[in-house]
Amino acid sequence: MTDLHDRTAATGDDDRSRPRAVLPALCATQITSWGVVYYAFPVLNPAITADTNWPVAATTAAFSAALLVSALVGIPVGRILDARGPRAVMTIGSILATLSVLAAAYAPNLLTFTAAWLLAGIAMAATFYQPAFAAVTRWWGPDRVRALTIVTLAGGLASTVFAPLTAALAEHLSWRTTYAVLAAILAVVTIPAHALALRAPWPLAPSPPSGQPAHGPGDALVNVARSRPFLLLAAALTASAFAMYAVVIALVPLLTTRGASTTAAAWALGLGGAGQTLGRTLYAALARRTDVRLRTAALMAAGGATTAALAIIPGPVALLTAIAVAAGMVRGNLTLLQATAVPDRWGTTHYGRLSGLLAAPATIAAALAPFVGAALAPPLGGYPQLFTLLAAMSALAGLLALGTGRIRQ
Numbered sequence: 001m002t003d004l005h006d007r008t009a010a011t012g013d014d015d016r017s018r019p020r021a022v023l024p025a026l027c028a029t030q031i032t033s034w035g036v037v038y039y040a041f042p043v044l045n046p047a048i049t050a051d052t053n054w055p056v057a058a059t060t061a062a063f064s065a066a067l068l069v070s071a072l073v074g075i076p077v078g079r080i081l082d083a084r085g086p087r088a089v090m091t092i093g094s095i096l097a098t099l100s101v102l103a104a105a106y107a108p109n110l111l112t113f114t115a116a117w118l119l120a121g122i123a124m125a126a127t128f129y130q131p132a133f134a135a136v137t138r139w140w141g142p143d144r145v146r147a148l149t150i151v152t153l154a155g156g157l158a159s160t161v162f163a164p165l166t167a168a169l170a171e172h173l174s175w176r177t178t179y180a181v182l183a184a185i186l187a188v189v190t191i192p193a194h195a196l197a198l199r200a201p202w203p204l205a206p207s208p209p210s211g212q213p214a215h216g217p218g219d220a221l222v223n224v225a226r227s228r229p230f231l232l233l234a235a236a237l238t239a240s241a242f243a244m245y246a247v248v249i250a251l252v253p254l255l256t257t258r259g260a261s262t263t264a265a266a267w268a269l270g271l272g273g274a275g276q277t278l279g280r281t282l283y284a285a286l287a288r289r290t291d292v293r294l295r296t297a298a299l300m301a302a303g304g305a306t307t308a309a310l311a312i313i314p315g316p317v318a319l320l321t322a323i324a325v326a327a328g329m330v331r332g333n334l335t336l337l338q339a340t341a342v343p344d345r346w347g348t349t350h351y352g353r354l355s356g357l358l359a360a361p362a363t364i365a366a367a368l369a370p371f372v373g374a375a376l377a378p379p380l381g382g383y384p385q386l387f388t389l390l391a392a393m394s395a396l397a398g399l400l401a402l403g404t405g406r407i408r409q
Helices: 002-010 022-052 056-084 087-105 110-127 129-155 158-172 175-197 219-225 228-257 262-289 292-312 317-346 351-380 383-401
Strands: none
Touching: 022 056, 022 087, 022 110, 022 129, 022 158, 022 175, 056 087, 056 110, 056 129, 056 351, 087 110, 087 129, 087 175, 110 129, 129 262, 129 317, 129 351, 158 175, 219 351, 228 262, 228 292, 228 317, 228 351, 228 383, 262 317, 292 317, 292 383, 317 351, 351 383
């Protein structure tokens, strides 16, 4: 009995082996990390460019560069997570995040500002969803979907909490002082939470599923990463991410061309975020009732359907807003779909590394989507035509997903 319990605890399959502080800590740190490092920037960017005379395109490019860095750094971070767990990664990442926000706040020139965001990209890879998902997946085992849902629901509140907070601070303080205050909040919340709440022993990696024989410790990882299902899944997630993020950024201009006021369009975008939160609450039930391959294809196809509806339907604004909410619900499910894509197909043995490989091209696509989408709209003839193209990309992603079942060897 004792031996059995020890083995169960080591693999994280026993409820008693799960550190109780992890989930509330990760909820708090995801809200704060996303809120300060990600969502504060679009609120402060107009003040930044007005005060410094730096081009909007240049400051936005610095922010996008951070996302590109996070995609690339996420791959080696995943390797460390698999071997050592999240405590050191996320604690150091929180320190780097604080330093990067302070560096941006006091940057004397655009070059220093850009360098600060490149450092922020490393911090993003070490503190955002990927390491949090790795922690929850290993510690919660078969019950990971419930825990992942809780973490992503908390993360979804980041913009709700920090966008208004940032705006309120900026009304009374300069953008530099606002960033300094936010950096202090980031340090106080995330550094001790990661250092203290993630101290529990890191469970041993479970053995690869029986369908994945390997002759060496890295064979199973290599076999999966080079397999046709994995490559198709990476392509599907990349196409879906590009379409999804381009739709989010282009929704307001699309609705204004349909006759909506800027305020009404902004409400539609905000309600779409609420739909995203609602969608995440439904994923666990969806996962229990559907096959992973068909679930992936169906959600991506649903994203294409809502995008096509926005492209085709001219109004009224209330109907377009309802479609935006439905699109948000799909996005919320797609976040959890990506978080569970690896364990649902290939187990949790190499979750960190495989998830890093999957996330890298999708994150790059998400970073490039706003610029590429805005550049494509004029030559295509407008935002309705852009949305038609994006709907086709989502449909293509759904077709690719049909080939993403579990690897067979």
